[in-house]
Amino acid sequence: MTDVAVVTGGGRGIGAGLARALSDRGHHVVVTDVDGAAAQRTADVLPGPATALPLDVRDPGAHRAVALAAADLGDVTVWVNNAGILSTAAAWDATDDEVTSTFEINTLGLIHGCRAAVDVMRRGDILNVVSLSGLGPTPGLAVYGASKAAALSYSQALHTELGGARRPIRVRALCPDAVSTELLRAVAGRPSSALLFTGPRVLEVDEVVAAGIAMIGSKRQLRVLPAWRGWLTRTQSVLPGFARVVTPAVARIGERRRPGA
Template sequence: MTDVAVVTGGGRGIGAGLARALSERGLHVVVTDVDGDAAQRTADTLPGPATAMPLDVRDPGAHRSVAAAAADLGEVSVWVNNAGVLSTASAWEATDAEVTATVEINTLGVVHGCRAAVDVMRRGDILNVVSLSGLGPTPGLAVYGASKAAALSYTQALHTELGGARRPIRALALCPDAVSTELLRAVSDRPSSALLFTGPRVLGVDEVVAAGMAMLDAKRQLRVLPTWRGWLTRTQSVLPGVARVLTPMVARIGERRRPGG
């Protein structure tokens, strides 16, 4: 039976890269995106069989429709929840629309995708592309970080529950630092995005894709890219008093590195 992979947010960036990598492994890839034309463009470039479908990840029924269509193509063994949005603003300045979209897409989109995947998978891996921002407080990205923290917590709980139920499905969380994508470039002119540029460099899409694919072959449930940034971010959670003093200092470094800063 043909192995099938579903990728959300596959129209561009990390999602398109993961779709290609999975196709190169011989899976039939179902490429989904809220922009159906973008999903089709990705599908048309893949080396193996591919199907494009529009998907608004905020809609649980749409996830179930994609899952059913994927199951008709073969055995769904990989499901990648990659779709996401990035917004930066002070916690009190984010608009109602930004808050709603960020939580619905970044958190509920992952939850709905996981539930649809579990419904049709007998075995395999659910790979959720989360974020370094989900590991600790990220001033300037408060809503975004909160949405990713919730997605990470859900992923880890789901992984444990599946193990307890003796179902051979893993729920994996990939947490990369800032990545050179259209999402990052769209907010790089905002001072509130400074923390995104505090690392030595911005990650490339290929690095994140390689890390995600490696997780499918390994036992690790959580991977932070780069690892040391994860430890630093977690420290802010357990030492909030220190973080309140040091984070503005670190943000100033990011402001100098930020394009246009």
């Protein structure tokens, strides 16, 4: 039976890269995106069989419809929850729409995707593209980081529950630092995005794709890219007083590196 992989947010960036890598591995890839035309463009250039479907990840019923369509094509063995949005603002400046959309897409969209995947998968891997910001407080990205922290917590709990139920489905959580995508470029002009530029460099899409693909079929449930940035972010959670003093100084470094600053 044909192995099928579903990728959400596959119209561009990391999602398109993961779709290509999964196609290279022999999967029939179901490329989904809220922008159906973008999903079709990705599907059209894949080396193997592909199907493009529009998907608004905020809609649980739409997830289930995609899952059933994918199951009709073969054995769904990989499901990638990649769709997400990035917003930066001081915690008190985020608009109602920003808060609602961020959680609906980054958190609930991932949860709906996982639930739909579990409904149709007999075995395989769910890869959730989360974020370094989900590992600890990220000033300037308070709402975004909180949405990703919830997504990470859900991913880890689901992984454990599936193991307890003896279902051969593993849930992987990939937490990359800032990646050179349209999402990052869209917020780079905001001073509140400074922490995104505090690393030595911004990651390339291909690096994140390679890390995600390497997790599939492995024993690794969580991967932070780069690993040392994960330890630094976690420190802010366990030493909040230290973080309150040091983080503004670190943010100033990012402000100097921020494009257009």
